[in-house]
Amino acid sequence: MINSAKLIDFEDVPQDLRGEAQTLIAAALSEAGKQKSHEPLFIHMCGIPGSGKTTYTQRFLSNTGSFNLVQFDSVMESLTGYQQDCKNHGIEEAFLRWELPARAIGYHLLQNLVEGKRNIFFDHSATNRKHLDLIKSVKKHGYQVEMHFIECSVKEATKRVNARQATIQRHTPLGLISERKQLLEELLPHYEGLVDKFLRVPT
Numbered sequence: 001m002i003n004s005a006k007l008i009d010f011e012d013v014p015q016d017l018r019g020e021a022q023t024l025i026a027a028a029l030s031e032a033g034k035q036k037s038h039e040p041l042f043i044h045m046c047g048i049p050g051s052g053k054t055t056y057t058q059r060f061l062s063n064t065g066s067f068n069l070v071q072f073d074s075v076m077e078s079l080t081g082y083q084q085d086c087k088n089h090g091i092e093e094a095f096l097r098w099e100l101p102a103r104a105i106g107y108h109l110l111q112n113l114v115e116g117k118r119n120i121f122f123d124h125s126a127t128n129r130k131h132l133d134l135i136k137s138v139k140k141h142g143y144q145v146e147m148h149f150i151e152c153s154v155k156e157a158t159k160r161v162n163a164r165q166a167t168i169q170r171h172t173p174l175g176l177i178s179e180r181k182q183l184l185e186e187l188l189p190h191y192e193g194l195v196d197k198f199l200r201v202p203t
Contacts, residue, residue, distance in 0.1 A: 007114060007137040008130045010107040011100065017081075021105045024078060028109055029116070032068045036117035042143040043067070044135065046126035046191065047150035048180045049172045050157030050164070052203045056150055057123045067121040070110045076102030091171040114141050126191065127183040135194055146197040149188065154178055156203075 013021045043060075045053045054071070061067060076082050076098050085094035113120050124131070126147065135145050154177050161172045192198045 006107075007111055008107075008134045010130075011104045013104045013108065014101055017079075017101055017105075020080060021108065024075065024105060025109050025112060028068070029112055032113060032116065032118050037066075037119050038117075040117045040119055040141075040143045041067075041146065042114075042120045042122065042135075042138050043146045043148060044122045044126055044131070044195070045124055045150070046147050046184070046188075048125065048127075048152060048154070048157050048184065049177050050160035051150040051152035052160070053123055053125070053150050056148070056201060056203075057121060060148075061121060067119045068113050069121050069123065070106055070113065071123040072099075072103050072106040073123075075106045075109070079105075091165070095171040095173075114138055114143070117142070125180055125184075126187065127180040129183075129187065132187070132190055132194065135191070144197075145195045146199065147191050147195045148199045148201055149191075151200055151202050154181055 045057060047053045054073075057069065057071070061069060076095075079098055079102060082094050082098040082102070085097055110120065110122065120143075126149075139145055157177050158174060161174065161177065165171055
């Protein structure tokens with residue numbers, strides 16, 4: 001799946017899932033097209049669960065067709081096993097089983113897009129400390145890097161997560177909201193000093 005050294009250390013896709021993973025990645029790369037960017041741009045979203053990252057992403061991408069979206073939740077929701085487990089065991093159990101495999105597939109897709117010099121929009125919380133190294137690696141590949149931070153309180157994010165689970169059946173453990181808020185408070189100064197452009201977006 002990967003032609004060169006990994007951008008950061010991430011888990012490999014489970015053996016029994018590699019066929020489906022290859023198909024998903026190939027489909028995404030096909031949609032990305034063959035055109036490379038001479039000045040590639042990497043936009044890394046940032047924010048706690050329920051802050052409005054996906055809504056912002058959809059609005060941003062509707063105004064430009066030049067970016068390739070990497071979104072781990074969408075990868076997970078496209079997996080046959082996740083869909084079956086949602087029906088048979090419920091969305092919470094399905095999330096626990098498929099979050100990590102989907103993440104592995106998502107990182108493989110991201111790596112392939114970086115190797116292909118595509119413009120990338122990465123819908124992610126940015127609460128993984130390894131993403132400091134990810135951004136450094138992406139910059140070494142010739143990318144300009146922006147971070148768009150969606151500001152939101154824990155109280156408001158919790159309301160949105162509960163509403164989202166009721167309407168679109170997407171599960172997020174509520175404990176992650178406060179946990180990731182603390183992580184971001186620690187990481188944000190490092191991101192601000194690392195990226196080429198840091199944008200705060202109030203919600």
